[in-house]
Amino acid sequence: MPLLDLTSDELLTTTRAVRKRLDLTRFVEPAVIEQCVEIALQAPIPPIIKVHFVIVTDPAQREALAALYRKGMDQVVQMRDQALAAAGAEKPTLIRILDSAQYLYDHLHEVPVHVIPCIEGRTDNTSVVEQAGTWGSILPATWNFMLAARSRSLGTVWTGNHLLFEREAADVLGIPYEQVMQVALIPVAYTLGTEFRVAKRPPLTSVLHRDRW
Numbered sequence: 001m002p003l004l005d006l007t008s009d010e011l012l013t014t015t016r017a018v019r020k021r022l023d024l025t026r027f028v029e030p031a032v033i034e035q036c037v038e039i040a041l042q043a044p045i046p047p048i049i050k051v052h053f054v055i056v057t058d059p060a061q062r063e064a065l066a067a068l069y070r071k072g073m074d075q076v077v078q079m080r081d082q083a084l085a086a087a088g089a090e091k092p093t094l095i096r097i098l099d100s101a102q103y104l105y106d107h108l109h110e111v112p113v114h115v116i117p118c119i120e121g122r123t124d125n126t127s128v129v130e131q132a133g134t135w136g137s138i139l140p141a142t143w144n145f146m147l148a149a150r151s152r153s154l155g156t157v158w159t160g161n162h163l164l165f166e167r168e169a170a171d172v173l174g175i176p177y178e179q180v181m182q183v184a185l186i187p188v189a190y191t192l193g194t195e196f197r198v199a200k201r202p203p204l205t206s207v208l209h210r211d212r213w
């Protein structure tokens with residue numbers, strides 16, 4: 001698969017959450033996913049930390065994960081309604097994301113590859129330092145994976161809904177839950193078209209602090 005002709009800034013600013021533009025019918029070659037995992041491993045990962053990527057392509061396994069994802073999303077539906085009611089100027093963006101999220105809810109089992117990044121060690125009841133150390137060791141690798149995927153015309157979207165039923169997902173996949181924590185579920189498929197836009201984000205002045213808060 002030839003890489004897309006994107007500058008590094010274009011890659012960093014156009015790697016969007018892709019749901020409706022995932023090609024549910026096109027086969028994704030295992031070798032392409034392996035390349036993305038190789039690139040993921042180039043992220044900052046301390047030598048004592050062990051990260052893992054579970055690649056799920058078996059239709060029955062994807063169906064089982066999608067069922068847990070839907071169950072998780074059903075649980076957060078109240079939060080969604082509250083967010084919508086409280087939304088101001090960002091309401092149209094929120095409505096668009098929720099519409100897109102509904103599409104993924106309906107079609108996740110059809111997305112050809114589900115990727116579950118995992119890390120050895122759990123953060124349940126640990127200090128902030130330990131939590132930061134664990135999450136900080138796997139999140140950059142996961143994002144590297146998503147950037148490498150975008151370069152190869154693959155779309156991804158960071159999702160966390162299935163984690164409400166992480167133990168059940170661990171049972172589906174044979175992950176030793178007590179020792180290994182799942183971080184996300186990344187659906188992966190070739191995209192319908194390869195052009196993606198820069199996202200609208202808060203103005204710099206609202207996030208940038210110089211020398212003090």
Ligand SMILES: Cc1cc2nc3c(=O)[nH]c(=O)nc-3n(C[C@H](O)[C@H](O)[C@H](O)COP(=O)(O)O)c2cc1C
Pocket residue numbers: 015016017018097100101104157158159160161162199
């Ligand atoms: C930790 C985390 C969990 C998320 N979980 C979900 C999810 O379960 N389902 C979903 O559709 N989007 C989920 N999202 C939202 C999308 O990944 C994405 O951030 C959002 O749609 C904005 O997309 P954009 O970056 O293209 O603007 C999650 C995002 C984060 C950071």
